[in-house]
Amino acid sequence: MGAMITFQEGEMVPMPFGSFSDATTGRTRVREVNIASESFKAALQYMIRLERQDLEDPARLSGIARAGKMTPAAFAARFGYLVGMGKGPAQRCDRVPPILRERPRITQSRQAPQ
Numbered sequence: 001m002g003a004m005i006t007f008q009e010g011e012m013v014p015m016p017f018g019s020f021s022d023a024t025t026g027r028t029r030v031r032e033v034n035i036a037s038e039s040f041k042a043a044l045q046y047m048i049r050l051e052r053q054d055l056e057d058p059a060r061l062s063g064i065a066r067a068g069k070m071t072p073a074a075f076a077a078r079f080g081y082l083v084g085m086g087k088g089p090a091q092r093c094d095r096v097p098p099i100l101r102e103r104p105r106i107t108q109s110r111q112a113p114q
Contacts, residue, residue, distance in 0.1 A: 002017050003015055003016050003017060007039045050082050052084060055075075061075065
């Protein structure tokens with residue numbers, strides 16, 4: 001099922017997907033986040049995000065598209081705007097804070113310490 005990792009009162013708390021939706025609208029409740037906080041910067045390091053090279057490398061694109069039950073061409077057309085390739089549904093990327101546009105290089109394993 002999966003979960004979103006949240007920080008509540010300084011503690012890391014996983015919330016199952018679907019548990020943070022508004023019961024009336026069914027949409028995800030939006031919460032503000034302090035993008036200058038250490039916890040946000042640490043979480044940013046562990047995020048798995050789509051990168052341009054994911055769409056430029058046919059082998060990577062094929063695997064990602066297969067996981068999404070899409071053809072590589074359909075996946076690239078649908079999500080390419082997120083990495084600066086093509087136009088997106090509403091071009092919302094203009095409102096993304098610079099810290100989220102700049103992908104930090106991760107030099108160590110993405111797995112959390114045991």
